[in-house]
Amino acid sequence: GNSVTQMEGPVTLSEEAFLTINCTYTATGYPSLFWYVQYPGEGLQLLLKATKADDKGSNKGFEATYRKETTSFHLEKGSVQVSDSAVYFCALSGGYGGSQGNLIFGKGTKLSVKP
Amino acid sequence: DGGITQSPKYLFRKEGQNVTLSCEQNLNHDAMYWYRQDPGQGLRLIYYSQIVNDFQKGDIAEGYSVSREKKESFPLTVTSAQKNPTAFYLCASSIKREAEQYFGPGTRLTVT
Numbered sequence: 748g749n750s751v752t753q754m755e756g757p758v759t760l761s762e763e764a765f766l767t768i769n770c771t772y773t774a775t776g777y778p779s780l781f782w783y784v785q786y787p788g789e790g791l792q793l794l795l796k797a798t799k800a801d802d803k804g805s806n807k808g809f810e811a812t813y814r815k816e817t818t819s820f821h822l823e824k825g826s827v828q829v830s831d832s833a834v835y836f837c838a839l840s841g842g843y844g845g846s847q848g849n850l851i852f853g854k855g856t857k858l859s860v861k862p
Numbered sequence: 863d864g865g866i867t868q869s870p871k872y873l874f875r876k877e878g879q880n881v882t883l884s885c886e887q888n889l890n891h892d893a894m895y896w897y898r899q900d901p902g903q904g905l906r907l908i909y910y911s912q913i914v915n916d917f918q919k920g921d922i923a924e925g926y927s928v929s930r931e932k933k934e935s936f937p938l939t940v941t942s943a944q945k946n947p948t949a950f951y952l953c954a955s956s957i958k959r960e961a962e963q964y965f966g967p968g969t970r971l972t973v974t
Contacts, residue, residue: 781962790868790952790965791905836904840960849895849920850963854904 749774753837753853760827760860768822768856770811770837778839780804780813780820781850785834794822794835827860834858864889866966868953873971875947883938883969885953894936895954895963898922905952911936912959940971947973 754769772778779798783791795804797813797820804811809824822835837853866887875881887894893912897905907920911930925944930936936955940947950970954963 779960779962783965788968788970790866790967791954793962793964796962840962849907849910849959852905 749778749839749851751837751839751851751853753835753856756834756855756857758856758858760858762829762860762862763826764860766822766824766827766831766858768835768837768858770820770822770853772818772820772837772839774818774839774841776841777815778841780811781838781840782809782811782820782822783836783838783852785836785855787833791836827858829860829862832858832860866953866955866964868951868966868969870969871967873969875971875973877973878942879973880939880941881947881971881973883940883951883953883971885936885938885966886934887936887953887955887964887966888934889955889957889964890933891955891957891964892933893956893959893961894930895956896920896926896928896936896938897952897954899950899952899968908938908951910959940973947971 750773781796782794784794795806797804800815802813834855836855838850869884895910896908909928911917927939953966956963
């Protein structure tokens, strides 16, 4: 069935460092891909999405490109801030892998940014 | 403003009591979902509903029940049969099942 694998955290960076959080997926067909962010004690917020191969999603300085050849959707940001400290979740929906159309989430990667 | 509300933010109950968590959305979304999140863990799907008066079990439905009598509302009842009910519960909605989901702020349930 469909699945999402994220790099394990926690990830600790200094302010203004470059961020990459790896996400790979397993799915047949053409799923949509998402990144969500969760700040402490809050619900998840949609950060960005991509619905077809080679699409680039972007928001608030974060970017991710849907790479079908490598089945990846890595999250990047050129210069992180302390306010980016949160847990980031990669997710997919659709395709033909038996998710019944629901979102399938990775386990989340905790990011801590130090001043 | 459109969005999803969950109430209360914090809920405390004694073991053996049923408790109902509220979820309301004014986004005019057809699909709604309940997830459970444990510390340091990802999300696990409890129940979902695609239309009014219809819902399906997710991956961990045992010990939970839901209803969908109105499009805007999808309450979750945590019954006394749920062995480890203490968790953070998140409600979400989407315009249709495969679309992006929008989440409420969550309810933290503590059962002692």
